Amino acid sequence: MEYIYKRRSVRNFKDEDIEDRDIEAIIKAGMNAPSAKDNQPWSFIVVKDRDTLFHLSTIKLYGKMLKSAACVIVLIANPKTVFWQQDMAVCCQNMLLEATYLDLGSCWCGVKPLEREEKRLRDFFKVPDDQYVFSLIALGYSDEEKEINDKFDKKMIHYEAW
Numbered sequence: 001m002e003y004i005y006k007r008r009s010v011r012n013f014k015d016e017d018i019e020d021r022d023i024e025a026i027i028k029a030g031m032n033a034p035s036a037k038d039n040q041p042w043s044f045i046v047v048k049d050r051d052t053l054f055h056l057s058t059i060k061l062y063g064k065m066l067k068s069a070a071c072v073i074v075l076i077a078n079p080k081t082v083f084w085q086q087d088m089a090v091c092c093q094n095m096l097l098e099a100t101y102l103d104l105g106s107c108w109c110g111v112k113p114l115e116r117e118e119k120r121l122r123d124f125f126k127v128p129d130d131q132y133v134f135s136l137i138a139l140g141y142s143d144e145e146k147e148i149n150d151k152f153d154k155k156m157i158h159y160e161a162w
């Protein structure tokens with residue numbers, strides 16, 4: 001699947017809006033990820049307000065790119081099962097791949113398990129206290145030239161046992 005290799009983290013975006021239907025397609029891809037017991041522990045906050053995006057870029061560690069994004073999707077997790085973090089990660093990756101397919105640049109910005117940062121974002125977005133901010137996904141048209149990325153490394157593969 002070429003989009004696995006084409007996807008790269010993008011940290012510079014063009015000053016160009018993205019279509020609502022693309023945002024919805026990206027969220028739909030996330031919602032169709034596998035999850036333990038099919039619990040689907042995710043919900044999403046779509047942020048396009050420029051002041052909010054700027055604010056996010058000032059409070060999110062390694063999140064300076066958030067201010068130039070056309071949109072940020074905040075992934076919220078309901079920790080219903082012990083596997084919720086895996087569920088959220090696969091949801092996030094589905095979303096990045098869909099964004100790549102739609103010719104959009106994206107960057108996963110991890111939040112959970114950074115306690116202080118997570119709480120700050122949870123309060124900012126008024127997320128209920130029994131849920132967590134898992135990650136932010138910055139989206140927009142890429143303003144970077146990036147090579148196709150193949151990190152295949154045979155040394156990391158073991159057969160039958162380590």
Ligand SMILES: Cc1cc2nc3c(=O)[nH]c(=O)nc-3n(C[C@H](O)[C@H](O)[C@H](O)COP(=O)(O)O)c2cc1C
Nearest residue numbers: 007008009010011061062063107108109110111149
């Ligand atoms: C759990 C997780 C958290 C990440 N958090 C950040 C982040 O806060 N800021 C950032 O610029 N990139 C973040 N990234 C992107 C990684 O830095 C990036 O995936 C890695 O450097 C490999 O580059 P590539 O995505 O272009 O293949 C994160 C990626 C993952 C999977």
